[in-house]
Amino acid sequence: AQKVTQAQTEISVVEKEDVTLDCVYETRDTTYYLFWYKQPPSGELVFLIRRNSFDEQNEISGRYSWNFQKSTSSFNFTITASQVVDSAVYFCALSRPKSGGYNKLIFGAGTRLAVHP
Amino acid sequence: DAGVTQSPTHLIKTRGQQVTLRCSPKSGHDTVSWYQQALGQGPQFIFQYYEEEERQRGNFPDRFSGHQFPNYSSELNVNALLLGDSALYLCASSGGGTQIYEQYFGPGTRLTVT
Numbered sequence: 001a002q003k004v005t006q007a008q009t010e011i012s013v014v015e016k017e018d019v020t021l022d023c024v025y026e027t028r029d030t031t032y033y034l035f036w037y038k039q040p041p042s043g044e045l046v047f048l049i050r051r052n053s054f055d056e057q058n059e060i061s062g063r064y065s066w067n068f069q070k071s072t073s074s075f076n077f078t079i080t081a082s083q084v085v086d087s088a089v090y091f092c093a094l095s096r097p098k099s100g101g102y103n104k105l106i107f108g109a110g111t112r113l114a115v116h117p
Numbered sequence: 118d119a120g121v122t123q124s125p126t127h128l129i130k131t132r133g134q135q136v137t138l139r140c141s142p143k144s145g146h147d148t149v150s151w152y153q154q155a156l157g158q159g160p161q162f163i164f165q166y167y168e169e170e171e172r173q174r175g176n177f178p179d180r181f182s183g184h185q186f187p188n189y190s191s192e193l194n195v196n197a198l199l200l201g202d203s204a205l206y207l208c209a210s211s212g213g214g215t216q217i218y219e220q221y222f223g224p225g226t227r228l229t230v231t
Contacts, residue, residue, distance in 0.1 A: 004159075033218050043205055045160070045222035091159055095218065103218060104150065104173055105209075107159030 002027045004094050006108035013082055014116050021077045021111045023092030029053075034068065034075045035093040035105065045091070051075060082115045089113070119144055121210050121223035129229045130198050138193040138226045142210030149191040150220060151183060154205040166191050195228075203230045 003026040013019045025034065036048040049059065051068050059066050063080045079086055089110045095103040122141045130136050142149050148167045152160035162175035166185035185191045189210075195202055205227050209220035 037222075042224060043207075043227070044224040045207065045209075047219055047221060050219055093159075097218065104162040104165060104175065105152075105160070105220060106162070109157075109159050 002029075002032075002094055002096060002106050004092050004106055004108035006092055006111050008111045009109070010112045010114070012114045012116065015084060016081050017115075018078060018080050019082050019113065019115075021079075021090050021092075021113070023075045023077065023108060025073050025075065025092070025094050027073075027094060027096065029096050031097060033095045033097065033103070035095070036066065036075075036077050037091045037093060037107075039089040039091060039110070041088070048077075079113075082113075084115050084117055087113060087115045121208055121221055123206075123208050123223040123226050125226060126224070127227045127229075129231060131231055132198055132200060134198050135194065135196045136198060136228060138195075138206050138208075138228070139190065140193070140208030140210075140223060141190045142208075143212075143221050146210035146212045146221070147189050148211045149185060149189065150209045150211070151191070151193045152207040152209065152222075153177070154207055154225070156204070160207055163193070198230045200230050203228060 005024045032053045034051045038046045056068050065078045067076045089112045091110045092108045093105040095105050097103050121143050124139045150165040151163040154160040163177050165173040169185045180196045182194045205225045207225045208223045211220045
């Protein structure tokens, strides 16, 4: 069975602090994809990143960085120098590509991040 | 470039009624997926449509059905509404090739069942 666990329900930080959101996943597949989505109060899920299981290279995009470690089944997300606009619910998700190239996303419960000025 | 659009934004229904939600995919996308997000939880996959056929389904009862039109837009129908169907319903679209693995979401339809 596939499962995504985001143990941190809520995180509160002060602006400019660094913050790491944890994600642990379970799957028996050797090939899979991991994702992070941001959900602001408006409700729309915003795609942040997709990572293939065979690519463990960490990625940095501006203030965002992702640390993928297959040995611990983790895909953590760090925001450097957080800003108030980063306040949102963040979801980690897993998908298993089926033949034909289609998939469904399995989401964690989400981590609510509040960044205070 | 228009993103994924959904209608209506909000909806209030009574137990036992039926509801239809609509979704237009992002330009160039041909696959539509529907998710249900209960308050405080992550989205749960309902089903996915491609070439006007349902090709994947999550663990939802037959009261949940859908349709995809030739222009790739989609509808989600829920019959015999229960209080537990109150949720944010999200539509996601994706394209071909490696784009299938990147689903773009609409703003959702918030359904309240009273």
